[in-house]
Amino acid sequence: MRLMKGRVLVVDDDAALSEMLGIMLRGEGFEPTFVSDGDKALEVFRDSHPDLVLLDLMLPGIDGIDVCRQIRTESGVPIVMLTAKSDTVDVVLGLESGADDYIVKPFKSKELIARVRARLRRTDDPAPEMLQIVDVEIDVAGHSVKRNGRPVSLTPLEFDLLVALARKPRQVFTREVLLEQVWGYRHAADTRLVNVHVQRLRAKIEKDPEHPEIVVTVRGVGYKAGPA
Amino acid sequence: MEGAASSSEAGRGPRATLPGGAAADPAAALPGLGLGRPAAGSRIALLVRRAGRRLPPQVRRALRTLDRRARMVAGRMRRRWHRSLQLRVVATTLVICVVVVTVLGFFLVQQIESGLLNSARTSGAHQLANGLAVAKDERGLQGSAGDRDNSLVSLASTLQGLSGPGDNFDVVILAQPSGDSAFGGTYGNQNVNYLSVPGTLTRQVTQEQQQGRTDELWSTPTLMRYRNGRSPAPGLAIGGVINGQYQLYYLFPLDQQQATLSLVQHVMLFGGLALVALLVGIVSLVTRWVVVPIREAAGAARRLSDGQLDERMPVRGTDDLAALARSFNDMGASLQEKLHELEELSQVQRQFVSDVSHELRTPLTTIRIAADVLFAAREQLMPAAARSAELLEGQLERFESLLGDLLEISRYDANAATLDAESADVCDLVRRAAADAEQLAARRGTRIDFRLPPEPCVAEVDRRRVERILRNLLDNAVEHGEGRDVVVTVAGDRDAVAVAVRDHGVGFGPAEAQMVFDRFWRADPARARTTGGTGLGLAISLEDARLHNGWLQAWGEPGRGSVFRLTVPRAGGQELVGSPLPLGPDEAEPGPELIHAPLTLRVSPARPGQELAGTGLPGTGFSAGYAGIQPAGSRRAGTDPEDRGSAGAGSG
Numbered sequence: 001m002r003l004m005k006g007r008v009l010v011v012d013d014d015a016a017l018s019e020m021l022g023i024m025l026r027g028e029g030f031e032p033t034f035v036s037d038g039d040k041a042l043e044v045f046r047d048s049h050p051d052l053v054l055l056d057l058m059l060p061g062i063d064g065i066d067v068c069r070q071i072r073t074e075s076g077v078p079i080v081m082l083t084a085k086s087d088t089v090d091v092v093l094g095l096e097s098g099a100d101d102y103i104v105k106p107f108k109s110k111e112l113i114a115r116v117r118a119r120l121r122r123t124d125d126p127a128p129e130m131l132q133i134v135d136v137e138i139d140v141a142g143h144s145v146k147r148n149g150r151p152v153s154l155t156p157l158e159f160d161l162l163v164a165l166a167r168k169p170r171q172v173f174t175r176e177v178l179l180e181q182v183w184g185y186r187h188a189a190d191t192r193l194v195n196v197h198v199q200r201l202r203a204k205i206e207k208d209p210e211h212p213e214i215v216v217t218v219r220g221v222g223y224k225a226g227p228a
Numbered sequence: 229m230e231g232a233a234s235s236s237e238a239g240r241g242p243r244a245t246l247p248g249g250a251a252a253d254p255a256a257a258l259p260g261l262g263l264g265r266p267a268a269g270s271r272i273a274l275l276v277r278r279a280g281r282r283l284p285p286q287v288r289r290a291l292r293t294l295d296r297r298a299r300m301v302a303g304r305m306r307r308r309w310h311r312s313l314q315l316r317v318v319a320t321t322l323v324i325c326v327v328v329v330t331v332l333g334f335f336l337v338q339q340i341e342s343g344l345l346n347s348a349r350t351s352g353a354h355q356l357a358n359g360l361a362v363a364k365d366e367r368g369l370q371g372s373a374g375d376r377d378n379s380l381v382s383l384a385s386t387l388q389g390l391s392g393p394g395d396n397f398d399v400v401i402l403a404q405p406s407g408d409s410a411f412g413g414t415y416g417n418q419n420v421n422y423l424s425v426p427g428t429l430t431r432q433v434t435q436e437q438q439q440g441r442t443d444e445l446w447s448t449p450t451l452m453r454y455r456n457g458r459s460p461a462p463g464l465a466i467g468g469v470i471n472g473q474y475q476l477y478y479l480f481p482l483d484q485q486q487a488t489l490s491l492v493q494h495v496m497l498f499g500g501l502a503l504v505a506l507l508v509g510i511v512s513l514v515t516r517w518v519v520v521p522i523r524e525a526a527g528a529a530r531r532l533s534d535g536q537l538d539e540r541m542p543v544r545g546t547d548d549l550a551a552l553a554r555s556f557n558d559m560g561a562s563l564q565e566k567l568h569e570l571e572e573l574s575q576v577q578r579q580f581v582s583d584v585s586h587e588l589r590t591p592l593t594t595i596r597i598a599a600d601v602l603f604a605a606r607e608q609l610m611p612a613a614a615r616s617a618e619l620l621e622g623q624l625e626r627f628e629s630l631l632g633d634l635l636e637i638s639r640y641d642a643n644a645a646t647l648d649a650e651s652a653d654v655c656d657l658v659r660r661a662a663a664d665a666e667q668l669a670a671r672r673g674t675r676i677d678f679r680l681p682p683e684p685c686v687a688e689v690d691r692r693r694v695e696r697i698l699r700n701l702l703d704n705a706v707e708h709g710e711g712r713d714v715v716v717t718v719a720g721d722r723d724a725v726a727v728a729v730r731d732h733g734v735g736f737g738p739a740e741a742q743m744v745f746d747r748f749w750r751a752d753p754a755r756a757r758t759t760g761g762t763g764l765g766l767a768i769s770l771e772d773a774r775l776h777n778g779w780l781q782a783w784g785e786p787g788r789g790s791v792f793r794l795t796v797p798r799a800g801g802q803e804l805v806g807s808p809l810p811l812g813p814d815e816a817e818p819g820p821e822l823i824h825a826p827l828t829l830r831v832s833p834a835r836p837g838q839e840l841a842g843t844g845l846p847g848t849g850f851s852a853g854y855a856g857i858q859p860a861g862s863r864r865a866g867t868d869p870e871d872r873g874s875a876g877a878g879s880g
Contacts, residue, residue: 014590014594016591017590017591017593017594017597020593020594020597020598020601021597023597023601024597024600024601084590105589105590105592105593106592106593106595107593108596108597109596109597109600109601110600112597220651
């Protein structure tokens with residue numbers, strides 16, 4: 001494992017926090033760029049080609065959730081939300097708009113760095129590996145997914161989630177195990193992360209997301225890949 | 229006229245033919261209204277008891293069943309009677325009407341009857357006087373026996389002829405043997421039995437005859453008997469004396485009067501019934517007009533109190549009921565307005581909490597990261613600056629948890645806390661919470677002893693909140709446990725799961741027991757804070773427990789430590805009736821008060837959760853919660869200040 005790249009776009013309107021985040025990120029070997037206005041966020045994102053976005057949910061201009069949606073329309077880049085609200089509605093709204101992970105203010109710098117690293121972590125030159133569940137083909141090394149021969153565009157996180165499930169078809173994964181394998185959480189954290197991302201993944205790969213065949217819910221336990 | 233005195237006795241005859249139904253009706257109607265039933269039931273019971281021994285078992289059983297039925301019906305009727313205003317008004321009207329109509333009917337019928345009889349007597353007397361005048365002129369009455377006989381026969385037939393073609397009356401002439409003459413006999417209409425003339429009348433007339441008075445006429449009602457097969461019929465007998473020698477009787481059949489009377493009786497009966505029915509109908513209708521809107525109002529008020537604030541009553545017209553409806557609607561509107569205002573206030577507060585949350589958290593994040601950076605670089609700093617960085621780091625942590633707790637409790641105050649319930653094993657939550665507390669316990673040298681049941685104790689709870697409660701209780705127990713063992717017990721029954729955390733530390737007294745759940749309360753203000761708790765932990769825990777419809781209760785005694793017990797219902801939102809665990813020290817570890825006062829009563833609990841009623845004796849320790857004053861779980865957490873007292877600390 002190694003860090004592939006380290007460009008981080010910080011979208012936050014609080015100048016002090018942005019600067020402090022910059023100091024911290026530089027100290028950890030990342031290259032931060034900043035934008036303080038939601039309206040300009042997409043423009044800066046296109047120019048800077050970041051490997052990860054740190055996005056504050058409350059922004060002047062268009063808010064963080066809309067920025068998140070805009071970025072998602074053109075990129076699967078990892079997005080970590082910074083939120084002051086841990087209430088269910090706000091978090092779920094943020095995750096549903098496409099964020100991969102979130103962190104509640106105030107956070108420790110170590111905590112944030114751990115999350116950023118987890119999202120940027122990629123295995124070195126993965127061995128060629130082809131997986132298949134029902135009619136979905138996954139090329140792990142090529143980082144591509146096809147359903148019925150047609151390519152499906154997944155974010156890296158969605159891809160990781162699908163691969164984790166597909167590597168052990170029919171094995172049931174609890175949400176906690178998935179949090180650890182896909183998100184890199186050591187301690188049990190918010191299982192809503194898993195629920196929301198499974199929904200997003202299903203929306204992309206299932207024929208009928210209401211009656212999933214590829215990522216199946218096992219009531220009271222978790223999820224598994226493959227037909228029930 | 230002279231005969232009036234004796235007619236009163238006779239008056240009873242025809243009256244007996246009055247239909248008895250009218251008199252019996254009110255009494256018969258009462259049981260149907262539920263007034264007479266209980267008495268009927270007990271009367272049957274009395275019968276059963278009295279006759280019980282003599283009756284065969286089947287009959288006894290049947291009677292018992294009947295008795296039970298009667299009681300059941302009586303009970304239902306009584307309830308109905310007490311519940312329905314309409315029923316009471318209608319039933320009372322019915323009873324009064326029936327009584328009045330019956331009494332009135334009796335009076336009228338009696339008046340008509342005596343009127344008819346009097347007129348019959350008057351016209352009868354006239355006709356008899358005529359007859360006597362005719363008889364006076366009869367020649368042969370003084371002659372020989374044969375002459376007399378012939379004369380009387382012809383007189384009888386003459387007089388009978390006077391009665392007209394319809395036989396208005398029947399003639400009977402009685403010749404009685406007197407002192408100077410042995411002549412005697414009875415003459416008259418052959419169709420009528422002479423015994424129809426009642427003995428009382430003949431005696432009176434005879435007496436008159438003997439006294440020599442001839443101008444008086446006597447009358448009495450009688451039953452006419454016939455020889456030609458006609459059935460007996462009521463009639464009027466009038467008698468007088470012919471020349472001091474013979475007694476002349478006219479028998480008037482009262483067929484027509486009887487028919488008239490019975491017609492009147494029937495009219496009265498049906499008229500009375502119709503009147504009663506009409507009155508009852510009208511009363512029932514009128515009561516309905518009044519009762520129906522009242523019922524509507526009651527229903528609307530109930531729905532309003534159930535929270536349907538849009539509930540309004542229809543306003544019809546301008547009468548009293550419309551005024552009631554209008555006032556009710558005004559009340560509903562003003563209630564709705566007030567609630568709306570409160571809701572807005574709560575909304576404002578919620579927004580405020582949210583804003584404060586954001587506004588405080590962002591700079592705090594900056595400070596936090598800055599402190600982290602400084603802390604990481606402390607070795608390159610001067611000693612004073614390095615130590616400052618360390619202190620900053622440590623205190624920031626405290627500041628954060630205080631802020632977190634403040635925001636949490638404001639959320640409760642704003643009623644913005646929501647329960648995110650799911651099925652979870654409480655033992656599992658205990659283990660997780662304990663894992664967090666272990667560190668502190670290890671530092672304090674405290675051993676945590678778990679007494680968990682082998683089977684999982686599953687309940688519908690918000691894992692985050694219950695874990696937070698347990699963490700708080702464990703931290704508290706370790707902090708105040710003076711290094712002695714902390715015992716965590718979990719138990720479940722059908723309806724609830726309970727966790728008791730027992731420490732053997734300093735404990736607290738009755739005054740403190742009420743305050744442990746207060747915000748920022750410290751057992752001993754002089755004592756150094758060691759673990760840096762925020763002082764809001766138990767207050768938040770209490771709110772968390774309430775949000776589950778659960779209980780969080782404390783027991784403590786100076787020198788013996790304390791017990792905190794959390795009880796949550798298995799099914800979300802269910803009402804708790806008891807706890808599977810006692811709130812107090814273990815029975816296995818006798819406290820000092822048992823040694824000093826061996827006679828202290830220890831009432832074994834009839835039901836788990838009730839055990840405290842007998843142990844809260846003065847001087848022997850105290851408990852902070854009684855089964856009898858458990859909080860009303862249906863109330864929303866934090867809405868009632870009194871609720872807080874009994875749910876939390878309660879009283880010693």
